[in-house]
Amino acid sequence: xxxxxxxxxxxxxxxxxxxxxxxxxxxxxxxxxxxxxxxxxxxxxxxxxxxxxxxxxxxxxxxxxxxxxxxxxxxxxxxxxxxxxxxxxxxxxxxxxxxxxxxxxxxxxxxxxx
Amino acid sequence: xxxxxxxxxxxxxxxxxxxxxxxxxxxxxxxxxxxxxxxxxxxxxxxxxxxxxxxxxxxxxxxxxxxxxxxxxxxxxxxxxxxxxxxxxxxxxxxxxxxxxxxxxxxxx
Numbered sequence: 509x510x511x512x513x514x515x516x517x518x519x520x521x522x523x524x525x526x527x528x529x530x531x532x533x534x535x536x537x538x539x540x541x542x543x544x545x546x547x548x549x550x551x552x553x554x555x556x557x558x559x560x561x562x563x564x565x566x567x568x569x570x571x572x573x574x575x576x577x578x579x580x581x582x583x584x585x586x587x588x589x590x591x592x593x594x595x596x597x598x599x600x601x602x603x604x605x606x607x608x609x610x611x612x613x614x615x616x617x618x619x620x621x622x
Numbered sequence: 623x624x625x626x627x628x629x630x631x632x633x634x635x636x637x638x639x640x641x642x643x644x645x646x647x648x649x650x651x652x653x654x655x656x657x658x659x660x661x662x663x664x665x666x667x668x669x670x671x672x673x674x675x676x677x678x679x680x681x682x683x684x685x686x687x688x689x690x691x692x693x694x695x696x697x698x699x700x701x702x703x704x705x706x707x708x709x710x711x712x713x714x715x716x717x718x719x720x721x722x723x724x725x726x727x728x729x730x731x
Contacts, residue, residue, distance in 0.1 A: 539717070550624070551664070551709060551721040564718060599663060608652060610666035611719070 510534070512614035514600050520620045526588040529617045531600030532581055541611060542575055542585050543599040551599075557583065590621045623647055625712045627722035634729045639698045642725045644710030646691040653686050653693040654711035654719060657704075664709060668695070700729045 513532040521527055533540045542554040555565040560577045568575070572591070577583040587594055597618050601611040625646040632640050644653060652671045656664040670686035670693055683696045691712075697704055707726050711719035 550723045553718060553720070556717070558717075608669065608671055610654070610669060612666070613663035615663050 512600055512602050512612050514598075514614035514617050516617060517615060518618045518620075520622065521590060522622050523591055524589045525621075526586065527590045527594075527619060527621075529585040529598050529600075529619070531583045531585070531614060533583070533600070533602030534612055535581070537602035537604055537612070538580075539603040539605065540577060540583050541601040541603070542583070543601065543613075544596045545599060545616075546596045554585070592621045595619055595621050623714075624720055625710055625722040627708075627710055627725050629725060630723075631726040632728070634700050634727070636700060636702060636729055636731055638700055638729075639696070640700060640727060642695040642697070642708050642710075642727070644693045644695075644712070644722055646712045646714065648691065648712070648714040650686075650688070650691050650712050650714055652713045653684075654713070655682075655684060655693075655695050656709045656711065656721075657706045658709065658724075659706040667708075697727070700727075702729050702731065705729045 515530045538559050541556040543551050545551045554567045555575045556563055557577045573587055575585045597616045599613050599616045601613045603609050603611045625644050628643045655668040657667055658664040668684045670684055672688055686693045705728050707724040709721045709724050711721045
């Protein structure tokens with residue numbers, strides 16, 4: 509079975525540019541999570557969706573960040589405009605249910621903002 | 623609030639045992655454990671639920687003290703493949719995991 513698929517795997521762009529990260533969750537998983545991982549702050553939850561609806565976006569750092577899930581098989585995380593401090597590894601994860609079931613992580617997108 | 627993990631780092635010889643601890647200041651619904659190898663995604667190991675139920679790995683065990691909001695992960699007869707960073711994720715409220723800062727484990731031959 510295919511796991512969580514993220515694209516691109518690596519992204520290098522200049523400050524001020526728009527960045528779009530993509531995620532395809534595991535089929536049948538109703539919950540989708542976006543995380544950011546940095547050395548300083550560790551693994552942080554940014555936002556999560558249930559059945560394509562954003563439930564908790566309290567972890568989204570600023571208005572420059574936005575996330576959408578137009579259907580059950582696709583989600584995007586967008587940063588506009590990007591800043592060097594946004595450099596991190598961004599993970600998408602999905603789960604059948606969020607609490608008593610494991611979260612399955614994608615391979616992540618390593619983002620570098622110059 | 624982020625759970626506290628200890629120790630921050632451990633170095634073992636192959637075959638030795640290790641214990642990694644995770645402590646939260648909030649009452650927990652569940653505790654998740656994940657392992658992440660360098661440059662890879664976190665991989666699920668174990669879930670411990672309030673009430674004692676466990677779901678997870680065959681060769682790794684864990685405990686969950688609900689009263690103290692503490693969990694421990696037990697790695698016995700460690701193998702080289704156990705090397706990586708171990709994260710606990712605590713669930714103080716429904717549907718939201720908060721991850722600790724991680725414990726780096728290195729198993730040497």
